[in-house]
Amino acid sequence: MDNVFVYVEIEGTQVQEVSQELLTKGRKLANELGVALHAVVAGTDIRGKVEDQILPYGVDKLFVFDGKGLFPYTSAPHTDILVNLFKEEKPQICLMGATVIGRDLGPRVSSSLTSGLTADCTQLEIGSYEDKKAGKTYENLLYQIRPAFGGNIVATIVNPDHRPQMATVRSGVMQKAVYEGTCAKEVVYPEVSKYVSPEAFVVKVLDHHVEKAKHNLKGAPIVIAGGYGMGSKENFDMLFDLAKVLHGEVGGSRAAVDAGWLDHDRQIGQTGVTVHPKVYIACGISGQIQHIAGMQDSGIIISVNNDPDAPINKIADYVIIGTVEEVVPKLIKYYKQNTK
Amino acid sequence: MSLKIVVLAKQVPDTRNVGKDAMTPEGTVNRAALPAIFNPEDLNALEQALRLKEQHPGSTVGILTMGPPRAGEIIRQGLYRGADTGWLLTDRLFAGADTLATSYALATAIKKIGNVDLVIGGRQAIDGDTAQVGPQVAQKLGLNQVTYAENIVKVENGKATIRRVIDGGAETVEAPLPVVVTVNGSAAPCRPCNAKLVMKYKYATCPLERPANPSEEAGPDRSELYATRPYLTLTQWSVADVDGDPEQCGLAGSPTKVKAVQNIAFQAKESKTLTASDADVEALIKELLNDKIIG
Numbered sequence: 148m149d150n151v152f153v154y155v156e157i158e159g160t161q162v163q164e165v166s167q168e169l170l171t172k173g174r175k176l177a178n179e180l181g182v183a184l185h186a187v188v189a190g191t192d193i194r195g196k197v198e199d200q201i202l203p204y205g206v207d208k209l210f211v212f213d214g215k216g217l218f219p220y221t222s223a224p225h226t227d228i229l230v231n232l233f234k235e236e237k238p239q240i241c242l243m244g245a246t247v248i249g250r251d252l253g254p255r256v257s258s259s260l261t262s263g264l265t266a267d268c269t270q271l272e273i274g275s276y277e278d279k280k281a282g283k284t285y286e287n288l289l290y291q292i293r294p295a296f297g298g299n300i301v302a303t304i305v306n307p308d309h310r311p312q313m314a315t316v317r318s319g320v321m322q323k324a325v326y327e328g329t330c331a332k333e334v335v336y337p338e339v340s341k342y343v344s345p346e347a348f349v350v351k352v353l354d355h356h357v358e359k360a361k362h363n364l365k366g367a368p369i370v371i372a373g374g375y376g377m378g379s380k381e382n383f384d385m386l387f388d389l390a391k392v393l394h395g396e397v398g399g400s401r402a403a404v405d406a407g408w409l410d411h412d413r414q415i416g417q418t419g420v421t422v423h424p425k426v427y428i429a430c431g432i433s434g435q436i437q438h439i440a441g442m443q444d445s446g447i448i449i450s451v452n453n454d455p456d457a458p459i460n461k462i463a464d465y466v467i468i469g470t471v472e473e474v475v476p477k478l479i480k481y482y483k484q485n486t487k
Numbered sequence: 488m489s490l491k492i493v494v495l496a497k498q499v500p501d502t503r504n505v506g507k508d509a510m511t512p513e514g515t516v517n518r519a520a521l522p523a524i525f526n527p528e529d530l531n532a533l534e535q536a537l538r539l540k541e542q543h544p545g546s547t548v549g550i551l552t553m554g555p556p557r558a559g560e561i562i563r564q565g566l567y568r569g570a571d572t573g574w575l576l577t578d579r580l581f582a583g584a585d586t587l588a589t590s591y592a593l594a595t596a597i598k599k600i601g602n603v604d605l606v607i608g609g610r611q612a613i614d615g616d617t618a619q620v621g622p623q624v625a626q627k628l629g630l631n632q633v634t635y636a637e638n639i640v641k642v643e644n645g646k647a648t649i650r651r652v653i654d655g656g657a658e659t660v661e662a663p664l665p666v667v668v669t670v671n672g673s674a675a676p677c678r679p680c681n682a683k684l685v686m687k688y689k690y691a692t693c694p695l696e697r698p699a700n701p702s703e704e705a706g707p708d709r710s711e712l713y714a715t716r717p718y719l720t721l722t723q724w725s726v727a728d729v730d731g732d733p734e735q736c737g738l739a740g741s742p743t744k745v746k747a748v749q750n751i752a753f754q755a756k757e758s759k760t761l762t763a764s765d766a767d768v769e770a771l772i773k774e775l776l777n778d779k780i781i782g
Contacts, residue, residue, distance in 0.1 A: 221660070226626075247634070250634070254617075255632065258622070261587065263587065264587075276744075278744075297613060299750075301748070303746040304746065349662070350631050350633070350660055353648070357656035360655060418616065426775070460758060461758075462756055464758055465758060465761060467768065468762060469762065481765075481769040481772040481773075485772055486776065
């Protein structure tokens with residue numbers, strides 16, 4: 148009872164990184180609350196293939212549901228597993244990725260259990276909450292902190308009376324780390340049919356197709372990002388040249404994606420990828436809040452902008468006032484000259 | 488086979504184009520400064536519904552929305568594009584709802600509508616970006632759900648074949664009716680308003696939208712028009728009309744509570760400002776190389 152649960156997402160037998168990030172966060176929360184970290188994974192023919200990708204992140208107990216029809220994911224069987232497991236285990240917190248799967252499963256589970264769910268959290272903390280109307284104070288609640296209203300405000304959400312307190316978090320927002328402390332690392336293999344009703348398998352996946360990511364924007368140490376100020380597709384393509392010489396990856400703001408200069412999966416920001424590179428070079432990016440939310444934790448931020456008052460300049464370490472047409476080729480030129 | 492389709496649609500403040508006056512000096516949202524629009528992905532959902540209606544003669548499409556009386560505009564926008572009918576859930580008891588209480592309200596209305604084959608909504612609304620209401624409505628009705636749909640390829644023999652977006656790929660699934668589908672923004676855009684339908688429905692209103700005392704300022708008296716053209720009176724439902732439990736609606740029915748809301752303020756850094764001159768750019772590159780920040 149009262150433990151922290153993480154729903155672990157898989158593709159085949161590959162555990163998704165976002166789940167490992169959440170296990171790391173879940174371990175910290177469990178330590179703070181003095182409870183155990185539990186993980187649950189469901190798939191087909193996964194026994195013996197996924198445990199080593201999950202346990203190192205500080206898991207005390209792992210529930211592996213291995214059975215036909217559990218991969219590819221469909222809503223009903225995975226919902227049955229979580230709902231019935233949670234009825235037995237009564238966790239206080241459940242975390243899952245704010246992925247297509249997590250955002251399909253989370254609401255269904257929360258509705259079944261009449262518990263609150265907060266989507267796309269950017270921070271999770273433990274704290275108290277005073278309900279002034281009821282004159283009641285709650286200790287050790289999960290603060291679910293998320294941007295709202297298109298990223299213009301940040302709201303702290305709590306679920307005072309309902310359990311589990313559920314939250315989804317986007318990939319890349321938390322950072323994964325193998326747990327250095329000791330934990331129980333127990334693994335159990337419950338009987339799937341005791342948790343999932345046969346009627347749950349009515350939705351059939353006729354075709355399931357996943358491509359390997361074409362880039363590693365999330366993990367890149369150097370990110371070159373372009374915004375609407377790049378002006379044209381041709382100008383934007385200069386950033387790929389710069390990324391090539393610097394061995395970085397290219398991303399962009401939503402405005403650049405909307406303009407068609409960049410693939411959607413390279414969008415950086417609250418509704419895109421969150422990055423933590425050593426160096427972030429923002430070219431022609433004004434710095435809307437929703438973009439900054441996805442890159443503010445970068446090590447060194449360099450802004451190239453002809454507008455000295457661009458909001459992004461406030462959080463930049465270096466601001467180069469100039470047009471991208473002028474500055475980007477110079478960055479390439481002087482990097483090449485000085486690294487020969 | 489004719490289909491009875493309900494489209495879930497929400498009137499939202501346009502958070503995508505937030506101007507300077509959108510936030511008050513106290514850091515709260517100035518809703519009045521943001522135009523109210525048809526939630527973008529709900530328009531994608533409407534298009535999927537209208538396509539099914541064309542493929543299956545005799546089908547009907549109704550718009551279900553919850554909000555203040557002015558949200559009747561969402562139903563009109565649906566009628567202008569080819570929807571047949573609409574329902575506005577409006578009641579102070581619905582106010583302050585989180586996603587769970589919203590889903591409860593919508594599910595009770597869908598039960599009242601009855602015999603629905605497909606419930607289609609946008610994946611998420613741009614004011615909350617939660618994507619929770621679709622799956623929660625499905626759960627409350629005990630129906631299957633297909634989220635992130637890009638195309639409802641076909642409906643035949645009581646089954647819908649749906650192509651959907653997944654992380655890094657795509658999937659095609661087959662789900663028996665009735666089913667709840669949420670539609671992704673990458674789906675086909677919605678058709679524009681049809682001029683004839685705009686003419687037909689421009690005075691269509693919910694009773695609560697109509698002026699209690701018609702005047703030049705409050706609006707003209709159209710009671711005669713409404714008496715002769717019943718299709719101009721849109722259905723509006725209160726909690727009691729849908730046999731809802733007030734305890735599960737609005738703020739009372741919401742497990743999540745907002746503890747605090749903050750305006751976003753980023754910590755300003757001490758930054759070095761450079762010009763675009765060759766000397767400045769080269770000096771920066773050298774500094775970064777020397778510090779092994781790049782290399």
